Amino acid sequence: MTPAACVGDHVDAVASPALVIDLDAMERNLHRMADFARQHRMRLRPHAKMHKSAAIARRQVEAGAVGVCVQKLGEAEALAAGGIGDIYISNEVIAPDKLARLAQLAQRVRLAVAVDSSLGVDRLAQALRVAGSRADVFVEVDVGQGRCGVAPAAAGALAQQVIAHGLPFAGLQAYHGRAQHLRTAAEREAAIRHAVALARAAQAAVTAAGVACPLVTGAGTGSFALEAASGVYGELQCGSYLFMDRDYADNEPTPNAPRFEHALFVKAQVISRGHAHAVIDAGHKSHAIDSGLPRVWQRELDYANGGDEHGILRGAALPALGDTVWLVPGHCDPTVNLHDDYVAVRGGLERGTVEAVWRIDARGCVR
């Protein structure tokens, strides 16, 4: 499918549905987070699972990020192909075929990966040995998410195993994903206090095992100010701050944390009008609904799910047939993953101009 717009187009000419970035808002978000990391002497390694774009990752690195995180090897390959040279796969890779790909990729870029099993370490070491390449290894600790990661007490033995294979032990992966969307600041504070305690325990276990622990990495857009204040974390992995989404905007703000603006939108059009509802051309093939429905931007309209390709709007001032409606997606990461391109607009959604069309390089790279 051809992109929704060309560079230089007026925003009105962008075909719908399209994934549109408000570049001015995105850049303000970009610098707010970079400034925060600098002021707090934290490394910033934004999570590119969110935007999946080498063009955007480059801007983050130019603003001071040390590199990016990804969640899948395929994402790392796509971003490396787009010129990103420092990538951390903050997730486990177990399949030998994938580990062979990983070891190949590590010949071309600075690569890191997480482990949480003895089998994982052995297989990674073997693949790197065969390829003659090198990757930093983080031991993942479960700090409350209940997903991947070892218990803090087990981190020491795994770090020793990494070292025993001659691999560089880079530190601890300690991300608490479930804490990010706890609605009140107090709930998030309690969850991250617990995560910090577990990360500290894992650090102690590593040190007690006679291994130096260079770094604890983690944090997300809902909690990063708490990890930054912990004295334990040295690197922030936030991703969504750049675009924000309805789900993050629904959080009560964290005290003393910078605020971020909505910078990602789905442009939609009314294609049908009833007496009491309007139907737009954007359903859940245009925006992900795993974290709830999108919000209609700057209009008093309720969005109801109309299926894969339709949204149903209700409210007092219904738009007319053919009108444009802008949506703020419920969850930015999987919404981005539905689209092939970003349309990046300068000058606002009403009067702006298309400054760039960026390929979403790692779209669909789940392997």
Place this chain on the structure above:
Amino acid sequence: MTPAACVGDHVDAVASPALVIDLDAMERNLHRMADFARQHRMRLRPHAKMHKSAAIARRQVEAGAVGVCVQKLGEAEALAAGGIGDIYISNEVIAPDKLARLAQLAQRVRLAVAVDSSLGVDRLAQALRVAGSRADVFVEVDVGQGRCGVAPAAAGALAQQVIAHGLPFAGLQAYHGRAQHLRTAAEREAAIRHAVALARAAQAAVTAAGVACPLVTGAGTGSFALEAASGVYGELQCGSYLFMDRDYADNEPTPNAPRFEHALFVKAQVISRGHAHAVIDAGHKSHAIDSGLPRVWQRELDYANGGDEHGILRGAALPALGDTVWLVPGHCDPTVNLHDDYVAVRGGLERGTVEAVWRIDARGCVR
């Protein structure tokens, strides 16, 4: 990203997560529906919004389908490029730029489109006039979905307007999407009885307006036997029957309707093991969860949402690190839309061989 497998690979060699078709099951589904349509003297025009693949559409046409439906112009363009020559866009197109594309496409394939507004008819007629091309026009009637479509009484005037523009009025679009997943057969029977009454009223309105109504088209995998028995519908638009999904399998069967088998799966791998849970590499970037979570295939395991890239399994017999797990997606249409390729396996998921890798031609074609 490279495809998950090559033709000739053993199914064990398919990289995860991958979208895998059990070809034997798919072909049984294909022929069951084709046989049903033939026996009931119904036209079959399967909905390709579900599979988005020219290779699969060709197989449906070879088995007797008159063509396919799609929901978006971009899907029609992609399938036309793949050699499909008879396509019905069962949805409204309002943007003049899109109507110009539609009129261009109508120069190359037999095309039809739905309308539900006077503005839509005028703009369509103008675009076709400019391009010197022809498209069949269906008037959409709201038969219970509460989304697009006019009230039955308004169908006559719109059909007259189509005729007045010199466009071929092809009949009525009368699909009741919300009826498809009513869980009991009795609920679906009641919903479709109501839809049939509304379709009949719209037919009468068209006839009373002095316009012949050649066809009523609609129906889905949850209800088609009811539309087929109605005496009003002449064409079935079912899509999901070919793959089936967890949501359709949860329906109580319709009496006297053929049954369909699961033929679409996500292959996943265990990448982390806790004491009481296993984590697989397939989250909601690998399968859509708008209609609920996937079901683990032929294992007594519960799937819990682990985010974009993870699923969390619990149960008595947990798989080991590295094991393969097969998922039946909650909803096939948006799941397909996440992937670039199908891996089509012959001989079953345990011992089969990759017979084909098919590009998902219309993936992401939301415009």
